[in-house]
Amino acid sequence: MNAAINAAGFPILSLITWLPLAGCLVIMLVRGDEQTIASNAKWTALWTSLLVFVLSLVLWVRFDPSEPGFQFNEHVAWLPEYKVAYSMGVDGISVLFVLLSTVLTPICILASWESIHTRVREFMISFLILETMMVGMFAATDFVVFYMFFEGVLIPMYLIIGVWGGPRRVYAAVKFFLFTLTGSVLMLLALIAMWVHAGTTDIAVLMHTVFPPGMQGWLFLALFASFAVKVPMWPVHTWLPDAHVEAPTAGSVILAGVLLKMGAYGFLRFSVPMLPEAAAYYAPFIFTLSVVAVIYTSLVALAQEDMKKLIAYSSIAHMGVVTIGIFTFNIQGISGALFQMLSHGVVSAALFLIVGVVYDRIHSREIARYGGLADRMPAYALVFMLFMMASVGLPGTAGFVGEFLVIVGSLQVNFWLALLGGMGMILGAAYSLYLYRRVIFGRITKDDLRNILDLSPREWAVFAPLIVLTLWMGIYPSSFTSFFDASVGAMVQQHTAALAATTKLAGILH
């Protein structure tokens, strides 16, 4: 307990979490003809999400970076006889993800302003519910509450892909739902086992609970099943390209920007601090899968004909770097993983929006359908270039810092790990530049591209915050890393101590 608790003086996290639902209620009450409903729904959703964003800035301002524990804590008894409480709080690891969610939601709503024509009201409701689930998940400090939000995400996302998606949306939506649900239910079992063992589901207490090594292995595998699907790690990544390709632009953005982070966040929040021995034991396994993901999916990305699919595969490769960083268990690696998650959240979201811009105009995502856009759309080409470079990891952009730190961290573990993980940057440059060349440069050969319009003011409004963030994260990363330095330091220290204790114990026993 410290002075920063509830520094805001009111339950700010609950407010951020549940305010979007209030927006839903307002949207539901809108009456009138279809046109009125659509326009009112859009504006209500936009204002609600902007208000949520402004409120979440309170976290940015009032967060105390020197305190490694949870801040802005809230605690309400919920299932008292089971010691389960509705408890909320953020630490250095989660606070920036709450902000990432609140930043991306208004951007997504703005991005779907003209691209969603049918059932606009339902779309906006789904999106606001999705925001509640995402923020709630990152802010939960009780495992049961976390689980509820974690799985609750499935419902709105299933509808967003399935109702407003592309031609194969039904297949993609069902695949997405069943893949993630299979993983999640195994996490439910792990959750219950930890609950029965520790007698509580408070995350802060669970972090200091020692689970017997025999149990840790099983718990780790059960949690792994859930988080690996969500990350997604090779070979359970196959749902992602389908979901991305079929989802509407805003759906892809939120999927790449926030939903993919849920898996990696789960590793950081549960697997590493709560199950240190098992995490150390399985680290080589994770490294292997991650390296395969980085190299294999990068090569697959090189062969894609569909822009969204290419970016989807590049996301898997980038998330492979994140999982490498997490399991290095040193400060550089974990900080790098966190930074990479944030930068990927911004950059991949922006790339899907980039695809969305031309898709709205031409209604095709096929790379071969484009070419020579630089002539007609110079501003678009510039923005595209910036995010492409950030995705490759050009110094000065957001993408560089994370990958660099992860490579530094993994060098301390194993040279080959760093080398193979670093291959991702080279291959990333290859597929990104290849994509950029085919879409932007060359001659315009398609007739309808001759009259294509450059970015509209609305689209500028969508990209502007992301451009600022990308450059800010690249040029002055410490304004972000300072948030999680203390928490990551504490986590690494605790992890090392736990492993040392086990080794010592093993020494005594022999």
Add this chain to the structure above:
Amino acid sequence: MNWTLAIPEIVLAGIGMATLMFGVLRKQDSTAMATMFTIGGYLIAALLVLTRTGGFGFHGQFVSDAFSAFNQILILSGAALASIMALDWNRSQGIGRFEFPVLMLLSTVGMMIMAGASNLMTLYLGLELMSLALYVLAAFARDDLRSSEAGLKYFVLSGLASGLLLYGISLVYGFSGTMDMASLHDLLMKPESVSPGLVVGIVFVLVGLAFKVSAVPFHMWTPDVYEGAPTSVTVFFATAPKVAAMALLLRVMGTSFASLAGAWQMLVVIVSIASMLLGAFAAIGQTSIKRLMAYSSIGHMGYALIGLAVATAAGVRGTLVYMVIYVFMTAGTFGCILAMRRKGRAVEKIADLSGLAANDPMLAMALAVFMFSLAGIPLMSGFFAKLYIFLAAVQGGLWTLAVVGVLTSVVGAFYYIRIVKIMYFDAPAERFDPRPASLSFVVAVTGLFTGFFFLFPAPVVAAAQAAASVLFR
């Protein structure tokens, strides 16, 4: 003697008789009035149950405790919801007769007796009263071939199960010399009084009751009866009798045979796993939503039985919470199914729901809530049902049950979300007829319960805890 303990049952039976006389003597159509009387009866009975004191009545034949009260309230709620929904539906299907609510009421009296039985004989009487009324209800649309078939099928198979149960009771009586549950409990604490014949008797009792909750492998009747019976009857079948039978199963196993848990536990585990598997896989290929719900109910009974398999008070609590949530979400789902009418004709193909979200957004949203809840997705009540059950299973160390349970729930999720998919993603079909207000009411109440259970789970759980503490002592 202390007969006052049975006042709720007596009053309810009295109201039933009075309604019957009223219906016979009144010249014009009296169905609506009769239904109102029976619903009033359920309310009065519920109030009487809540104010009743605890203890044993009729020389230990009848018991009033937290467990019986919990189940009786649940049974009465299920019956009341089913009565409200049946009213309009029966009228539109030409089976609106005043005998219908009366039969439902008499069957409810039987269920209440089942929940309050503390003697194997009382148990059997309650069970038969319930079943006889249910046979007639299943065949209520007597000009409809399928309904008559359903009634006959149910009658024959249920008669067989009752026979097995009775045979089991007689074996237990023969080998132990008593039918009183409390005495049986005390007697069986002594290992020397346990004989193989008695164990065989227990198995027969278990089989008889498993038939009533439609657990695999005694489920054969369920899909046919669910499909063939008029939908208003199917609603009733899917809710109150399941609660009564489960209550009975818990009571018998949790008091009389609690000390022999080692002997019957394995059996319950097998039945539970088989039910979950069948419920998950057999439902996938269904095209009729009533048949789908039949398999779904088989699966859900499999989950509920996990609590019994654990054989602790925590397990019973899990089962009781499960039953509460199950009754409300099932009643709501059937409310939506009853609303599936085109030009006065009931339709029951899953494909008929196509594009419902465009035609009737509220109904589609309610059904989506029920489907996600049946699938056990968080924030819906169905998740909490599964949470408590799996918690009990892990506490009891029954990992196999827990793992099979979560994996079958993923398979189950496949066909539940398929219905959501059909409603939301597919092209709209012809509109349904306007919904009657009574259906909207039931769907709204059960939908709110299902969707917002997460806000206030504590009262239901606390009540279930109090009820469960009576058993496995």
